[in-house]
Amino acid sequence: MRAAIVTLFGALLSTAHAAGVTGTAFGFASGTTGGGSASAATPSSLAELKEWITDDVARVIMIDREWNFIGTEGTTSSQCCSSTSTTVCAGGTSKGQAWIQDTCDDGTWVSCTYDNAAKTPLSVGSNKSIVGVGSKGVLKGKGLRVMSGNSNVIIQNIHITDLNPQYVWGGDAITLDSTDKIWIDHNKISLIGRQMIVSGWGKAGHVTISNNEFDGVTTWSAGCNSKHYWTLLLLGAEDWYTFEGNWVHDVSGRAPHMGTDYDSSKIYFHAVNNYFQNIGGHAFDLDVNTWVLIEGNYFEEVDTPMTPGSLTSGANIYSTSTVDAASGCLASLGYICEWNRESGTGSWPDLTDKAVLTQFSSLKHYLVGHTGVANVPSNVTAHAGIGKL
Ligand SMILES: *[C@@H]1O[C@H](CO)[C@@H](O)[C@H](O)[C@H]1NC(C)=O
Numbered sequence: 367m368r369a370a371i372v373t374l375f376g377a378l379l380s381t382a383h384a385a386g387v388t389g390t391a392f393g394f395a396s397g398t399t400g401g402g403s404a405s406a407a408t409p410s411s412l413a414e415l416k417e418w419i420t421d422d423v424a425r426v427i428m429i430d431r432e433w434n435f436i437g438t439e440g441t442t443s444s445q446c447c448s449s450t451s452t453t454v455c456a457g458g459t460s461k462g463q464a465w466i467q468d469t470c471d472d473g474t475w476v477s478c479t480y481d482n483a484a485k486t487p488l489s490v491g492s493n494k495s496i497v498g499v500g501s502k503g504v505l506k507g508k509g510l511r512v513m514s515g516n517s518n519v520i521i522q523n524i525h526i527t528d529l530n531p532q533y534v535w536g537g538d539a540i541t542l543d544s545t546d547k548i549w550i551d552h553n554k555i556s557l558i559g560r561q562m563i564v565s566g567w568g569k570a571g572h573v574t575i576s577n578n579e580f581d582g583v584t585t586w587s588a589g590c591n592s593k594h595y596w597t598l599l600l601l602g603a604e605d606w607y608t609f610e611g612n613w614v615h616d617v618s619g620r621a622p623h624m625g626t627d628y629d630s631s632k633i634y635f636h637a638v639n640n641y642f643q644n645i646g647g648h649a650f651d652l653d654v655n656t657w658v659l660i661e662g663n664y665f666e667e668v669d670t671p672m673t674p675g676s677l678t679s680g681a682n683i684y685s686t687s688t689v690d691a692a693s694g695c696l697a698s699l700g701y702i703c704e705w706n707r708e709s710g711t712g713s714w715p716d717l718t719d720k721a722v723l724t725q726f727s728s729l730k731h732y733l734v735g736h737t738g739v740a741n742v743p744s745n746v747t748a749h750a751g752i753g754k755l
């Protein structure tokens with residue numbers, strides 16, 4: 367009896383402790399504290415949730431339910447562009463996505479109705495932790511953006527979903543534009559109109575994207591193949607990303623796309639121990655002004671793990687699948703890189719651009735370690751997404 371009471375008390379205590387962020391930001395977002403020591407609080411209405419996310423008070427905001435924004439800002443009935451490649455989908459396995467836009471040069475106008483709330487994300491203030499409780503934290507029909515110099519934000523253990531998935535430009539899940547210190551951890555993103563994560567044109571700064579599930583399963587696919595095309599589009603002015611332990615599955619493009627010659631952008635990206643699975647299109651699509659270290663990732667049933675264009679775009683890429691390439695990291699980084707592994711996947715180039723190691727040698731303290739690539743599929747599917755903390 368006494369043991370039972372002690373156990374119960376222990377369980378209550380640990381539940382109380384869990385109200386707030388789990389773990390500490392690592393990698394490039396090291397030092398991100400979000401709402402810090404502010405006491406965790408649970409909003410009781412949609413209005414309160416919006417106020418707490420957008421104001422300039424440091425807060426730890428617990429998301430203990432599904433907050434449904436659909437219908438809260440009305441709908442728009444208009445004309446959308448149906449193009450033969452993305453909407454008609456002759457012979458495809460899914461419906462397509464029509465475009466919410468003002469021109470329709472390559473298609474025909476169709477009538478469409480979309481929800482307004484998803485088109486404008488909530489603008490997150492500085493010093494915020496937005497944290498899901500168990501597997502209950504859902505933002506339905508609205509995404510988040512951090513912009514205008516706001517910084518120090520943690521988004522953990524929430525599911526962002528249902529942003530006009532029928533329509534391109536229907537809504538982005540997470541937007542970073544003129545910010546710094548962002549930790550996006552253990553979230554799930556599904557059924558989005560446009561990008562799951564997008565940055566630019568202002569800087570995204572120091573960002574860690576860890577242990578998230580990017581779930582592209584959809585009925586409306588720009589590639590007509592039941593997989594979401596618009597995964598990660600990174601175009602910030604000066605960005606450092608740690609991309610670790612993510613499960614990117616059933617998407618068909620931009621997973622990720624990064625790089626631009628706009629405004630002397632510079633993007634540094636460390637992809638480590640991610641599981642890319644069932645990609646009916648491309649994973650990495652790398653453009654100019656990028657320095658990308660890709661190690662310990664598992665590609666399974668990925669049509670095009672890296673686009674041919676990445677090899678001629680001017681992107682600087684170090685990716686390892688041979689002993690020589692892995693060992694080549696040692697002198698600059700102080701460790702042997704982990705191999706990338708492929709199964710049922712298009713060819714994966716071994717790229718050993720020393721410029722990447724030179725850049726990362728001065729950023730060494732931000733590099734997270736890696737685990738053996740063989741365990742990545744089981745380990746990542748067990749830990750990535752919501753309700754897994
Ligand atoms: C965020 O926290 C930092 C460090 O405590 C502080 O300097 C800054 O003023 C805070 N920002 C806002 C908008 O409260």
Ligand SMILES: *[C@@H]1O[C@H](CO)[C@@H](O)[C@H](O)[C@H]1NC(C)=O
Pocket residue numbers: 611737738741742745749
């Ligand atoms: C699983 O991943 C975690 C990090 O997310 C790591 O600490 C652990 O060592 C990994 N386990 C295996 C067996 O690779």
